[in-house]
Structures are given as structure tokens and as C-alpha cells.
Amino acid sequence: MALIGGIENNINAETWAKSAWGDDGATTQALALEHVFGAFMVAFGAMALVCAFVLEETSQAKFAVANASVMITFFLGLFALLGYAEYQVPGIEWLIPPFVFLGGLLASGIIHMNTDEVEATE
Numbered sequence: 001m002a003l004i005g006g007i008e009n010n011i012n013a014e015t016w017a018k019s020a021w022g023d024d025g026a027t028t029q030a031l032a033l034e035h036v037f038g039a040f041m042v043a044f045g046a047m048a049l050v051c052a053f054v055l056e057e058t059s060q061a062k063f064a065v066a067n068a069s070v071m072i073t074f075f076l077g078l079f080a081l082l083g084y085a086e087y088q089v090p091g092i093e094w095l096i097p098p099f100v101f102l103g104g105l106l107a108s109g110i111i112h113m114n115t116d117e118v119e120a121t122e
């Protein structure tokens with residue numbers, strides 16, 4: 001989701017800048033910030049995919065918990081800070097999906113955190 005969202009953010013950076021800052025506020029700096037955010041999300045998505053396929057069992061579960069926790073905190077902080085900068089945060093229909101997916105990732109990590117211990121006792 002992050003990889004696709006980051007690519008989309010870079011492709012449509014001007015549209016996002018205009019929706020956030022208005023037509024007059026979509027300056028080169030605003031475009032640059034949209035591109036930087038998109039690049040960050042692409043990197044995050046790539047890192048998550050690599051970790052998902054390279055790590056195994058408990059390590060994968062621990063990464064899932066850490067990853068989801070960091071990203072939930074990041075997004076909450078980001079949206080709070082953007083409000084102070086008069087950035088028009090997208091509507092709730094854009095904000096719910098990331099939190100649903102990150103909540104699922106967090107729950108999955110917690111559920112599978114002790115898989116090795118359970119299998120060792122059986």
C-alpha cells in the first residue's frame with residue numbers, strides 16, 4: 001500500500017499540492033514536499049516488502065509490530081503537525097484505509113509474536 005501510494009503521490013504531486021495548499025499555495029516548495037513524501041512512502045513500502053520476504057517467524061512478527069507502531073505514530077504526528085502548517089489534510093475516506101491496514105499488521109504481529117514458543121512446547 002505504501003509503495004503504490006508513494007508512486008501515486010509522485011505522479012500526482014501537483015494535484016495533491018493544490019488540494020492541500022490551494023491553487024496559489026502550490027509553489028515549487030509545496031511540490032517538492034509532495035515528492036519527498038511520495039519518495040519516503042516508496043522507500044518505506046520497499047523496505048516493508050523486503051522485510052516481509054526476508055525475515056521469518058518471530059523476527060517477522062516483531063518487525064510487523066514495530067513497523068505498524070512506528071507508522072501509526074508517524075501518521076498521527078504528521079497529521080497533527082500538518083494542521084499547524086495550514087495544510088488541508090485529505091478527508092476521512094483517505095485516512096481510514098492506512099490505519100485499517102496498519103492495525104491489521106499490528107494485530108498480525110502480536111498474534112504471531114510467540115509462534116516459535118508455542119511450536120517448541122508442542
